[in-house]
Amino acid sequence: MAETAPAALHDWTRVDAGIWHNFHVQWIAEINKELNGGLLPEPYYSLAEPQGGFTVEEGDDGSDEDDEPRRFEADLLALHDVGGAPPGGGGAALLDRPPNVRLTAPIGAGPLPRQISVRHGSDDRVVALIELVSPGNRDGAGKIESFCDKVVAAIRGGVHVLLIDLFPTTPLLPTGMHGAVVGRFGGQYDPPAGEPLTCAAYRAAGAATTTFVEPLAVGARPPTMPLFLTRKQYVELPLADGYAAAFAPMPAKYRRVLEESR
Numbered sequence: 001m002a003e004t005a006p007a008a009l010h011d012w013t014r015v016d017a018g019i020w021h022n023f024h025v026q027w028i029a030e031i032n033k034e035l036n037g038g039l040l041p042e043p044y045y046s047l048a049e050p051q052g053g054f055t056v057e058e059g060d061d062g063s064d065e066d067d068e069p070r071r072f073e074a075d076l077l078a079l080h081d082v083g084g085a086p087p088g089g090g091g092a093a094l095l096d097r098p099p100n101v102r103l104t105a106p107i108g109a110g111p112l113p114r115q116i117s118v119r120h121g122s123d124d125r126v127v128a129l130i131e132l133v134s135p136g137n138r139d140g141a142g143k144i145e146s147f148c149d150k151v152v153a154a155i156r157g158g159v160h161v162l163l164i165d166l167f168p169t170t171p172l173l174p175t176g177m178h179g180a181v182v183g184r185f186g187g188q189y190d191p192p193a194g195e196p197l198t199c200a201a202y203r204a205a206g207a208a209t210t211t212f213v214e215p216l217a218v219g220a221r222p223p224t225m226p227l228f229l230t231r232k233q234y235v236e237l238p239l240a241d242g243y244a245a246a247f248a249p250m251p252a253k254y255r256r257v258l259e260e261s262r
Contacts, residue, residue, distance in 0.1 A: 030242035099226035160228035
């Protein structure tokens with residue numbers, strides 16, 4: 001994928017949510033093409049699913065709690081083809097080459113109190129999800145709670161997550177969406193001064209769950225982030241080229257407004 005222009009993050013608060021949504025759809029498509037274009041080793045593949053999602057089922061532990069499956073939408077899912085060959089040697093090994101991000105911290109999801117399974121309609125196994133935080137996810141305490149519910153449910157179900165939040169902190173999200181997610185596990189995240197935007201990769205591993213975080217500012221180049229496929233293997237997902245390609249068809253009037261922010 002060739003860059004159409006130097007990639008640098010814009011201030012997306014300068015345009016309304018509909019303009020972000022248009023870009024969001026384009027960027028998810030670019031990421032999906034990159035993953036399925038050779039970045040994911042067989043038998044893994046990805047699906048862009050703005051109207052789809054995954055189901056979390058909690059096993060019956062004898063309690064009176066509601067065991068009804070919970071369904072969540074997802075921007076993009078990485079799946080393992082259960083009918084395919086065993087995973088090959090693609091991707092990087094965590095112990096051999098730690099992800100090249102600035103901040104790494106354990107969040108300790110803890111032992112699972114109940115049996116949790118994460119399913120997709122194809123019957124293939126969900127191994128990871130990618131979420132681009134939108135203004136609608138941040139619009140009120142209820143929306144924030146629902147978004148965090150989805151990420152936490154995925155992590156507790158053993159699904160790795162890559163979260164991309166290109167919006168600044170707010171009174172409702174004083175540490176950003178990543179800070180809100182980490183807080184669910186009893187952790188804490190304070191964005192560095194002047195870098196309120198965040199890309200965070202979550203390696204789901206029970207009590208050993210770990211985050212790999214790249215703090216960002218408007219004008220920074222989109223980073224390369226780890227997307228974990230197993231507890232020990234990840235692929236390096238470069239975000240810059242896809243960002244630039246998704247921005248290329250932006251209408252000129254909005255391009256001018258956004259480029260003034262860099």
